[in-house]
Amino acid sequence: MKIKERLDGKSLTLFLDGDFDDTSCFAVEQKFDEAIVREVEDISFNMKHVQYISSFGIRVLILAHKKAVKLGKKVALSEMSNKVRGIIEMVGILSIFCGQGAMKDAS
Numbered sequence: 186m187k188i189k190e191r192l193d194g195k196s197l198t199l200f201l202d203g204d205f206d207d208t209s210c211f212a213v214e215q216k217f218d219e220a221i222v223r224e225v226e227d228i229s230f231n232m233k234h235v236q237y238i239s240s241f242g243i244r245v246l247i248l249a250h251k252k253a254v255k256l257g258k259k260v261a262l263s264e265m266s267n268k269v270r271g272i273i274e275m276v277g278i279l280s281i282f283c284g285q286g287a288m289k290d291a292s
Contacts, residue, residue, distance in 0.1 A: 188216050195226040198263070202234040205242030205269075214245045221252055226259065233264035238272050246273075250281050 186209030187202040197220050203209055220228055230246070232238075246262070253260040262282045265273065273279050 186212060188213060190216070190220070192225070195224070196229065197223070197225045197227070198229045198231050200231045200234070204237040204239075205232075205235050205245075206237065206239040207241040210239075210241040210245045213242070214248065217245070217249050218252075221249075221256060221258065227261060228253065228258065229261040229263050231263045232266070232269055235269055236266060238269050243273070243276055243278065247278060247281075250278075 186204065187200075189200040189202075191198045191200070199213070199216060199220065201213065205213065217228065228249070230249075235242075246260075249260050260282065262273070270279070
């Protein structure tokens with residue numbers, strides 16, 4: 186998985202490119218942990234180039250949300266493919282990311 190970041194004021198976007206699975210989840214979690222302690226108010230996972238998310242990826246998203254709430258910050262998901270959005274909806278965590286910033290689907 187490739188992970189790029191873009192800082193825009195107090196908002197940080199992590200652009201994920203590749204499968205979000207047991208092989209890549211630790212790198213994503215580490216990148217998030219490094220980002221959450223920075224002077225940012227919200228972090229967005231841009232998932233435009235993620236076509237698969239496993240339970241390991243779901244775990245990282247849940248932990249990211251919990252860490253952000255604890256620090257008074259927000260986590261959002263953006264540009265999800267229909268397939269990834271379907272998985273996130275199926276496991277019932279989409280609602281924890283609603284209302285937390287840009288959450289739009291990929292075209």
